[in-house]
Amino acid sequence: MTDARHPLTWWIWSITLAIGIARGNNPLLAIAVVGCAYLVVRKFRTDAPWSRSFESGLKLGLWILIIRTTFGVLIGTPIPGTTLFRLPILPVPEWMAGIRIGGAVTQERLFSTAREGVILAAIIICFAAASSLTSPHRLLRVLPFSIYQFGLALVIATSLVPQFVTSISRIRDAQYLRGQKLSFKKILIPLLEESLVRSLDLAAAMDSRGYGFTRVRSRYRAISWNPGDTIICLISAFSLLSPTLILISVATPFILIKRRVVVPAS
Amino acid sequence: MITFAAVSLIYPNSTKTVLENLSLTIAEGEFVLVIGPTGSGKSSLLRLINGLVPHHTGGILAGDISVDGISTQSVKPGGLAHLIGIVGQNPINGFVTDTVEEELAFGMESLNVSPDVMRKRVEEILDLLSLAPLRNRSLATLSGGEQQRVAIGSALVMHPKVLVLDEPTSALDPIAAEEVLSILHRLVHDLGLTVVVAEHKLERVIQFADRIVHIDGLGNTRVGTPAQIMSDSDIAPPIVHLARALGLEDVGLTVRDMRRMSEKIREGKYDKKEVPSIASGDLVIDINGVSLSFDNTSVLQNINIKIWAGEVVALMGRNGAGKSSLLKTIVGLHKCSTGSVELLGDNPLTISGKQRRETIGFIPQEPSDLLYGQGVLMECNQADEDNEIDNGETFELLNELVPGISPHTHPRDLSEGQRLALALSVVLSAKPKILILDEPTRGLDYQAKNQLISTLLRYARVLGRTVILATHDVELVAELATRVIFLADGDCVADGKTLDVLLSSPAFAPQVAKVMSPQPWLTVKDVINALEVTR
Structure with missing residues (x-):
């Protein structure tokens, strides 16, 4: 793990990608960046629980795209142009004047909402890529003390997510074996109880291990900042000049980073 | 200090x-x-x-x-x-x-x-x-x-x-x-x-x-x-x-002290009591050449086990030996890579709903996974409704297992033993032919453990149903099981009567057996019975 990138590097890298996508406002560019980011994630992620966040981000992004496009087409003011098909217009009360539900769906309208959806989804996927590549705990250790408390709360929340997933599948299995039809409630209640117990345990453990007792924390193994980190960050910063440059910045990790040392999990 | x-x-x-x-x-x-x-x-x-x-x-x-x-x-x-x-x-x-x-x-x-x-x-x-x-x-x-x-x-x-x-x-x-x-x-x-x-x-x-x-x-x-x-x-x-x-x-607290004190009893001659073999009922579970692997790591290898009605089978073995995986394969949560599992002739992967509840009951390591009601009574009524039995029958069953639970208590506020009893009565209310428990005695005190033992014994002996449990608790196995299957690295390394399997391995022998070795006694009851018969 020693030649892994500094966690901040990955976050700077992904944030500049997100900025580039937003500024470029070009769905093709966004898709290209996401594709390239996927290759980077596939090559550099470990087999840790959070390394799957990229897939979750991808799913979330797709959902956002679908929902946004549907709503964008259904609701809102029409953009004139080629009409693709017509939906029945839903009558709305008078006070909602100015909003139309249904009606003609034009090619222009569809394209513009889909394009906004793609860009939004791509930005989310960029953040998912960073969280796939960095351990939340490692990130926490490089944060300054002033935001440490805040960061810690976030890390605990995020590290609970993979545990949530295991708990959900365990509870779902148990309910299935009870011969029950699955419902949200039947899974949610045991899950919430378990998470509550778990968080209390964690808080008690941290408290009794002296967490937060001194303002200054020492570092067992300092996370070093290497020249490679500087280069990635510089290229990322440079790419802010023009959106198309992010295509270079997204690929820099490939040029620079040696293959990660795999820790045997025997 | x-x-x-x-x-x-x-x-x-x-x-x-x-x-x-x-x-x-x-x-x-x-x-x-x-x-x-x-x-x-x-x-x-x-x-x-x-x-x-x-x-x-x-x-x-x-x-x-x-x-x-x-x-x-x-x-x-x-x-x-x-x-x-x-x-x-x-x-x-x-x-x-x-x-x-x-x-x-x-x-x-x-x-x-x-x-x-x-x-x-x-x-x-x-x-x-x-x-x-x-x-x-x-x-x-x-x-x-x-x-x-x-x-x-x-x-x-x-x-x-x-x-x-x-x-x-x-x-x-x-x-x-x-x-x-x-x-x-x-x-x-x-x-x-x-x-x-x-x-x-x-x-x-x-x-x-x-x-x-x-x-x-x-x-x-x-x-x-x-x-x-x-x-x-x-x-x-x-x-x-x-x-x-x-x-x-005196009460001896170590096996060594007790061996010193019980030398005379150990050296006596006793009639050997034959343990009747129960493998006479119907074939209930047929595990035929089952192998299982996840991500290219083999978890179970070519397991062949037949389990009969009325048997109480204990699955033992180290942490990670494949006990839970085998249980999950039996209940139909894992699809085996090769081989087949049959529960009373049915494939466990295909049964669901009422048929599942009546065929096989499963108590997971965390009994609360099964529970989602806001009160003990609600939980019991749900079970009554599911199984189309008289209202209140499940709660009665719970009262038999552990008397005195208030019907309005939230399941979370029950003790470990009470929660297990609640999960058990919910599962048993469907009268399943097979009952499977994963680590049931974790966190249980002796009293709750004895209650569990007597419930399960009654279920197996009186009703002739089958019980399978995965456990580390040697004393529980000695009291309860008729047969022990020992797993190591996904292989079945021993399968036989409780007495034979437990006595053959010093680490997994119960305390009484260690004290009384070479006499073939596993529990206090065994010792007393043997002494009384001979006297």
């Missing part, structure tokens, strides 16, 4: 006093064992030592507790971190970092210990607890015993004077438990560490204890040497019950 001065504790919104006027002084280098029924306040007593109670949980505390001269009232738990190491019931819930090494360092980082001191201490602990090969491993991939060792290590690395452990062996197989306890024993003797342990499985830990604190759940406590407490305690390991049953003057 630790002084309790007239300590009383009560939680808000509760009428029950947890502790009443407890005065106790624990000297440096003492190994103190805390015993009591579940929910009696053992964990509260342990958490009082570093001030987690009441600083973290609330509660009204009278009297004073001081550790090494520092009163817990004046300092928060963090202020005692250098003095007291505390290991909770589920170590994995308390892990803050990703890898073993980082976890060991976490506490020292919080206390701002300089990096070179940290490096040295981490190495020390890695050696002391034989954790060196695991140093870069992710915590989530460790086995139960390894997790427990890491938790102990991360407490010890702070060089505490007191180590407090809450049920350190409840999730461990007998060998891993022995390992953890002998480490504690060594620390007490080599470093003069003061250790306070709460544990239900007395047979594992009593031989190490210098003193015992017995809490009865009504606020009363008794403190004394193991011999004093064991002379009349209702909570006692099988070995003490044996001494009482044989009418010995």
Whole structure:
């Protein structure tokens, strides 16, 4: 793990990608960046629980795209142009004047909402890529003390997510074996109880291990900042000049980073 | 080292006093064992030592507790971190970092210990607890015993004077438990560490204890040497019950003492009692050449087992030997890579709903996974409705198992034993032909365990149903099972009558068998029966 990138590097890298996508406002560019980011994630992620966040981000992004496009087409003011098909217009009360539900769906309208959806989804996927590549705990250790408390709360929340997933599948299995039809409630209640117990345990453990007792924390193994980190960050910063440059910045990790040392999990 | 001065504790919104006027002084280098029924306040007593109670949980505390001269009232738990190491019931819930090494360092980082001191201490602990090969491993991939060792290590690395452990062996197989306890024993003797342990499985830990604190759940406590407490305690390991049953003057606390005292009985000649083979009923489960693998790692290899009606089968083996995987394959959660499983001729993967409930009942490791009702009665009524039986039948069943549960209690507020009983009655209300339990005795006290044993025996013997349980609890197996299947690395290495399998392996032999070897007796009842028949 020693030649892994500094966690901040990955976050700077992904944030500049997100900025580039937003500024470029070009769905093709966004898709290209996401594709390239996927290759980077596939090559550099470990087999840790959070390394799957990229897939979750991808799913979330797709959902956002679908929902946004549907709503964008259904609701809102029409953009004139080629009409693709017509939906029945839903009558709305008078006070909602100015909003139309249904009606003609034009090619222009569809394209513009889909394009906004793609860009939004791509930005989310960029953040998912960073969280796939960095351990939340490692990130926490490089944060300054002033935001440490805040960061810690976030890390605990995020590290609970993979545990949530295991708990959900365990509870779902148990309910299935009870011969029950699955419902949200039947899974949610045991899950919430378990998470509550778990968080209390964690808080008690941290408290009794002296967490937060001194303002200054020492570092067992300092996370070093290497020249490679500087280069990635510089290229990322440079790419802010023009959106198309992010295509270079997204690929820099490939040029620079040696293959990660795999820790045997025997 | 630790002084309790007239300590009383009560939680808000509760009428029950947890502790009443407890005065106790624990000297440096003492190994103190805390015993009591579940929910009696053992964990509260342990958490009082570093001030987690009441600083973290609330509660009204009278009297004073001081550790090494520092009163817990004046300092928060963090202020005692250098003095007291505390290991909770589920170590994995308390892990803050990703890898073993980082976890060991976490506490020292919080206390701002300089990096070179940290490096040295981490190495020390890695050696002391034989954790060196695991140093870069992710915590989530460790086995139960390894997790427990890491938790102990991360407490010890702070060089505490007191180590407090809450049920350190409840999730461990007998060998891993022995390992953890002998480490504690060594620390007490080599470093003069003061250790306070709460544990239900007395047979594992009593031989190490210098003193015992017995809490009865009504606020009363008794403190004394193991011999004093064991002379009349209702909570006692099988070995003490044996001494009482044989009418010995002293209670022996170790197998060695008891062997010395029972020499005469052992040397007698006894009629050999034939254990009737139960494998005469119908074929219920047919496991035929089952192999299972995840991500190219083989978990089960070519398992062939036939289980008949009326059998009580115990699945044993190390943590990670494939017990749970086999159970999950039987109930139809895993699809086997090769081979087949048949439950009464049906494929477990295809049955669902009512047919599933009537064929096979499953109690998972966490019985609360099954429960989602807001009250005991609601839960029971749901089961009545599902199984189309008379209203109130499930609750009646629960009342038979554990009398006196208020119907309006929330399942979360039940004790471990009561919660298991609730899950059990919900599952049994469908009258399944097969009942499967995964680690049922985790966290159960002796009383709850005996209740479980008698319920399951009645279910198997009277109704002729089949019970399969995966467990580490040798004493439970000795009392309950008719057949033991031993798994190692996904292979079935032994399959036979309980008596034969348990006696053939010293590590997995119950206490009574160790004392009475070479006589083939597993439980106190076996001994008494044999003596009576011969007399």
